[in-house]
Amino acid sequence: MLALAGDVTGRRILDAGCGSGPLTAALRDRGAIVTGIDASAGMLALARKRLGDGAALHVADLKDPLPFDDGAFDDVVASLVLHYLEDWGPTLAETRRVLRPGGRLIASVDHPFVAYTISEPRPDYFATTGYAFEWMLNGRLVPMKFWRKPLHAMTDAFTAAGFRLAAISEPQPDPAARELFPDDVHDLATRPCFLFFVLEAPA
Template identity: 35%
Template sequence: MVDRVGSEPQYEVFADEFLEHARDGLYNAHYDRPACLELLGDVDGRTVLDAACGPGLYAEELVARGAHVIGCDLSPRMVELASQRIPSGEFHVHDLNHPIDWLPDSSVDLVLFALAVEYVDHRTELLRELRRILRPNGALVVSRPHPTGDWLRLGGNYFETRVIEEVWSRGWQVRYWVAPLERAFEELRAAGFLIEQLVEPRPTLAGAEVDTERYQRLLTQPTGFLAIRAIPDPRRT
């Protein structure tokens, strides 16, 4: 049984294909991105770290809303695509299993960590790093697959934290962690965060035109993602 995801940039081999898929796809453009952007709130004039930035689709919208964006991703090709998409951004190739030593303490207002925590082996340590670089009045927005949806699809022991290996519909081979909701919350607590808001998103109406069947499923079943806004716990230094 595999017990770690590792530091291989899995999305490197299909980065361009992923950009094409995520730009207007139901799950990204009409489901996760709107939910995360709403939780981030007003970003005008604020510095945002886009952790695991992918090809820069979230960063593009953040810049359009007035943010200064710093991004990082494990995949060099993703960083290249993001840099091309947002010339004003600052993007780095970085493995989030390691300290973000190129950012000082209290240097960003917001952190976006969309659909990537499940690829990190050392999650609590990473979340501590994100808390370190956040200003005291800052916030972290993290989205991830809904644990109930994972369990309904995969079966087995819902409470077991384990690594899954799959081949997705486009032939993309992926390896990632699944964990119960309590584990996700405990990692945030252990890293010094308080959960301010939890959202189980519904797709935007425009998503019905992209994929009617999956749109209806996301409206009625916990088979997609969830998103959390967390703030640094002021009781902890």
């Protein structure tokens, strides 16, 4: 996400679905003016601990209208957020509204091929379908629900909202992953994991 964002010095950035704030912090450290939103007050409390009291953080659900003026931001980042939503249309329309002309949406999602292959029997790749599973976090199982979309449905949603596709990326793991996840780095480097988009809001 940071590599795709490039030089963000002085740019007004909305971190949509900021969670506990790691991307918000990294963008702020690089000179951006960052506002974070998340539907979870608990996640925002963690972000507040990370970012301090001066951070602009708001409880907001991406399914609802955003509490910002038209053209309020130069960029919107949405890191591993959109795949929680069945219908991207209203969210992308609001994202487009709060971006200035020429602004960018930088988004990442689970790679659609991964979402297709993790369950058996395999679902219809071309259908938008929900799937649920559990993650073990801090010793307890946490239920999760994501939505599968084929690649063309993603790009169709972006263009229908008025965005122009500038880049699609399937990046390799950061070199630090070799030390952090030594048992997993081979799979991370040889199988599709995530898909990244840079979308421009034409002037």
